[in-house]
């Protein structure tokens with residue numbers, strides 16, 4: 001007992017003094033059974049980040065609803081070309097789409113128009129304030145095939161299978177990306193697609209904080225552990241990668 005009392009402070013000193021070299025489990029305190037398997041690590045916290053790392057990437061803090069006007073800024077159409085993004089998706093009338101992290105609905109109404117009156121868009125958010133903005137925007141635009149859903153950080157809680165799940169400028173801020181994408185994969189239809197749209201980190205000309213940008217290699221690395229197959233990267237957008245994955249039957253276990 002006495003020897004433990006003496007050793008403990010030394011262990012603490014060693015761990016603290018070498019902290020940058022260590023990767024601590026993020027959920028050790030309350031998820032002991034999950035500790036060894038945790039894919040997350042604590043590390044240096046930067047101003048817009050969580051200090052939580054996944055595959056060596058610091059996860060960004062999510063954008064709060066206070067920033068919503070920026071999502072609907074008039075110049076966004078020219079900066080991001082949503083028309084090109086929609087064209088790249090090649091949606092069919094009647095498709096069921098999940099707009100994960102829909103924000104105020106800048107893309108939701110466009111997706112709803114693309115799938116037509118027999119199609120449906122689930123706008124999923126973790127912030128109720130964003131869903132209120134989504135609903136207001138759909139009402140103003142007289143769009144009736146968008147349904148808002150409150151999801152959790154590890155599961156969008158979609159009520160049915162979808163043809164397409166899309167995350168536009170969202171994935172980099174998911175605080176539980178491993179669990180969230182696994183849950184998304186479970187709700188993709190057999191030929192369903194997951195599309196990630198992220199600002200290009202490789203390109204210093206893209207005027208976005210670095211923590212809110214991702215490289216194509218990083219996205220593909222993080223998706224490689226999921227029940228997904230890489231399909232292609234669309235490079236026609238001015239500032240973003242658009243990376244298409246499809247559900248992998250061979251890796252689908254349920």
Ligand SMILES: C[S@@+](CC[C@H](N)C(=O)[O-])C[C@H]1O[C@@H](n2cnc3c(N)ncnc32)[C@H](O)[C@@H]1O
Pocket residue numbers: 062063064071100101102103104105106107124125126127130151152153154167168169170173174175180
């Ligand atoms: C930068 S905004 C982008 C909004 C929208 N996709 C757009 O492009 O206009 C990111 C949004 O993702 C949401 N978000 C972050 N993590 C989420 C998660 N795990 N599930 C659902 N929404 C999430 C945030 O609440 C925020 O509204």
